[in-house]
Amino acid sequence: MKIAVCISHVPDTAAKINIGSDQKSIDQNGVTYIINPYDEFGIEEALKQKEKFGGDSEVIILSVGGDANKESIRKALAMGADRGIILKDENPKDSFSIASILADEIKALGCELVFFGKQSVDYDNSITGQLTAELLNYSCISVVVSLNIDGNKVFAEREIEGGKEIVESKLPIVITTQKGLNEPRYASLKGIMSAKKKVIEEKPALAVNNLTEVIKMSRPPAKKAGRILGSDSSAVPELVKLLHEEAKVI
Amino acid sequence: MIKNILVVIEQRDGKIKKSSLEAVSTASKLASETNSSVQSIALGSEIENLSSIAEYGVSKINHFKNSDLHSYSPSAYTKIISEFAIQTGSDLIIIPNTSFGKDLAPRIAARISAGCIMDIIHFEISADELICRRPIYAGKAMLDVKFLSEKKVLTLRPNVFKAEKLPGLSAEITLNEVTSPDLTTRVTEIKKSEGKLDVAEADIIVSGGRGVKGPENFHLIEELAETLGAAVGASRAVVDAGWRSHGEQVGQTGKTVSPSLYIACGISGAIQHLAGMSSSKYIVAINKDKDAPIFSVADYGITGDLFEVLPKLTEEIKKLRS
Ligand SMILES: Cc1cc2nc3c(=O)[nH]c(=O)nc-3n(C[C@H](O)[C@H](O)[C@H](O)COP(=O)(O)OP(=O)(O)OC[C@H]3O[C@@H](n4cnc5c(N)ncnc54)[C@H](O)[C@@H]3O)c2cc1C
Numbered sequence: 257m258k259i260a261v262c263i264s265h266v267p268d269t270a271a272k273i274n275i276g277s278d279q280k281s282i283d284q285n286g287v288t289y290i291i292n293p294y295d296e297f298g299i300e301e302a303l304k305q306k307e308k309f310g311g312d313s314e315v316i317i318l319s320v321g322g323d324a325n326k327e328s329i330r331k332a333l334a335m336g337a338d339r340g341i342i343l344k345d346e347n348p349k350d351s352f353s354i355a356s357i358l359a360d361e362i363k364a365l366g367c368e369l370v371f372f373g374k375q376s377v378d379y380d381n382s383i384t385g386q387l388t389a390e391l392l393n394y395s396c397i398s399v400v401v402s403l404n405i406d407g408n409k410v411f412a413e414r415e416i417e418g419g420k421e422i423v424e425s426k427l428p429i430v431i432t433t434q435k436g437l438n439e440p441r442y443a444s445l446k447g448i449m450s451a452k453k454k455v456i457e458e459k460p461a462l463a464v465n466n467l468t469e470v471i472k473m474s475r476p477p478a479k480k481a482g483r484i485l486g487s488d489s490s491a492v493p494e495l496v497k498l499l500h501e502e503a504k505v506i
Numbered sequence: 507m508i509k510n511i512l513v514v515i516e517q518r519d520g521k522i523k524k525s526s527l528e529a530v531s532t533a534s535k536l537a538s539e540t541n542s543s544v545q546s547i548a549l550g551s552e553i554e555n556l557s558s559i560a561e562y563g564v565s566k567i568n569h570f571k572n573s574d575l576h577s578y579s580p581s582a583y584t585k586i587i588s589e590f591a592i593q594t595g596s597d598l599i600i601i602p603n604t605s606f607g608k609d610l611a612p613r614i615a616a617r618i619s620a621g622c623i624m625d626i627i628h629f630e631i632s633a634d635e636l637i638c639r640r641p642i643y644a645g646k647a648m649l650d651v652k653f654l655s656e657k658k659v660l661t662l663r664p665n666v667f668k669a670e671k672l673p674g675l676s677a678e679i680t681l682n683e684v685t686s687p688d689l690t691t692r693v694t695e696i697k698k699s700e701g702k703l704d705v706a707e708a709d710i711i712v713s714g715g716r717g718v719k720g721p722e723n724f725h726l727i728e729e730l731a732e733t734l735g736a737a738v739g740a741s742r743a744v745v746d747a748g749w750r751s752h753g754e755q756v757g758q759t760g761k762t763v764s765p766s767l768y769i770a771c772g773i774s775g776a777i778q779h780l781a782g783m784s785s786s787k788y789i790v791a792i793n794k795d796k797d798a799p800i801f802s803v804a805d806y807g808i809t810g811d812l813f814e815v816l817p818k819l820t821e822e823i824k825k826l827r828s
Binding site: 269270272273275282293294355377378379380381383386389390391396397398413414416419420421422423435465466468469470471472474475476479482484485486487488493495496499500506 | 604643651796801805806809810814
């Protein structure tokens with residue numbers, strides 16, 4: 257079984273976001289980049305499924321972007337993935353274009369099991385996995401917190417408001433992963449050493465047009481400074497009064 | 507620019523979700539602004555009060571009915587809605603940004619070759635173009651995006667757009683019995699978390715952080731939540747410690763929420779936590795540390811011990827309510 261994990265290379269969640277001079281993207285100065293945290297659940301799950309399938313199963317990391325993405329691919333290889341492919345494209349792409357590029361490569365590789373994080377923490381789009389699945393004509397289960405593959409059948413639990421849905425489907429499939437599915441492993445020293453020898457192949461990305469366009473990026477409206485009402489429970493009556501009469505929320 | 511709008515109604519257990527009423531209202535307003543037609547589509551088995559959505563401004567309701575459509579089935583729902591959209595020449599599809607909408611919108615978009623813009627909090631028409639605003643980096647920035655495609659799919663963040671009732675309107679329901687839905691991917695069961703209100707849907711949230719000191723003290727949070735009819739939320743520190751379930755986590759890797767009132771108790775307000783809740787309409791912080799970053803987003807704060815403040819707060823609200 258060939259298993260693909262699609263990862264994105266995103267600013268650390270602790271990064272302060274400043275708008276760049278183009279007003280369309282962030283100022284990258286001083287920003288550390290990491291593997292999108294949700295994608296780590298995908299990498300971990302792919303490694304687990306590979307162990308289960310055994311034989312000549314293989315975990316392939318895919319990422320669309322520039323050279324910088326290699327850093328995240330290398331980290332995934334250190335966790336235990338077999339090889340990586342970077343689909344080179346330096347121009348900003350929307351989710352639809354990224355999905356088209358990935359679908360094209362996944363098809364060429366013949367991967368029947370594909371993992372994505374449920375969303376990336378930069379554009380927060382939560383759609384790339386589902387789009388890729390549709391473009392490939394694969395099944396798809398999103399926001400998965402538990403997964404069991406038995407032969408051709410796929411059983412999963414996905415998170416919804418107020419509970420979970422138990423979903424049945426079949427291979428080939430795209431799974432988008434959510435926290436709770438597993439605990440991503442740390443790369444061991446041995447893993448880090450052996451990752452240096454693993455191959456990251458570079459390929460030009462399929463040429464596709466975006467279906468959406470960024471006009472501008474802006475700061476969220478600043479909140480006006482709040483009021484400290486006191487330092488113990490004697491402030492509570494005033495708080496309740498303000499919530500009731502001023503804010504009118506209770 | 508836009509000719510035919512289609513709004514997708516979500517039902518759970520036969521009940522229409524509030525976020526769908528927001529979508530209907532928004533779609534009907536947009537339709538009148540752009541002089542376009544609007545209709546709605548609902549999939550399911552029995553749907554309670556389906557005709558009531560007319561009061562929110564959409565008089566054409568298309569009910570696709572089959573017992574296998576009672577629960578969300580990604581394959582069947584995608585196929586039916588995409589085909590209907592094509593058949594009716596719908597060029598803008600509006601869906602609530604719930605777990606249902608997040609799963610469904612991109613699938614429909616891919617089938618009909620539409621651009622897809624998710625989680626919109628505001629839009630406007632400028633120079634004949636639909637400009638959509640959405641939070642990115644979990645709310646640390648805003649992005650204005652437009653469509654380059656002729657067909658468009660967008661989802662609306664719940665609790666942001668108003669569901670406005672326009673009394674006296676009535677609806678025409680067209681019933682379509684579906685014979686053999688595509689069930690390659692289907693929900694076989696829904697496991698509800700016991701009787702709890704979910705943070706993603708709640709209008710008021712009371713959240714506890716590491717300052718609550720242990721799971722045995724969360725009853726203080728729960729009692730206040732119950733008094734307010736609120737949902738219980740938690741910081742990641744609390745979830746990672748195993749005190750609360752992940753479904754309650756608010757923040758960048760938890761749920762993004764925008765209730766009208768968010769009460770943060772014993773939560774420091776790390777950037778990842780703020781990211782998920784700073785768009786709440788009103789924020790109250792209760793924290794011993796006057797320098798905690800949570801106070802930078804709070805409208806009202808008490809710099810005190812939550813063990814002393816919370817019981818009093820619950821008591822005062824009970825008084826107000828009685
Ligand atoms: C990739 C990544 C993703 C993350 N995603 C999230 C996320 O989604 N959500 C999230 O919440 N965090 C997230 N975090 C974690 C975040 O950085 C913080 O660690 C976390 O929010 C801290 O939780 P806390 O405020 O409950 O705990 P602490 O930081 O320990 O704060 C506890 C607070 O309680 C106060 N306190 C203590 N005792 C009392 C008392 N008796 N009365 C009143 N106040 C008291 C203290 O003054 C302190 O401010 C993420 C981190 C990373 C790296």
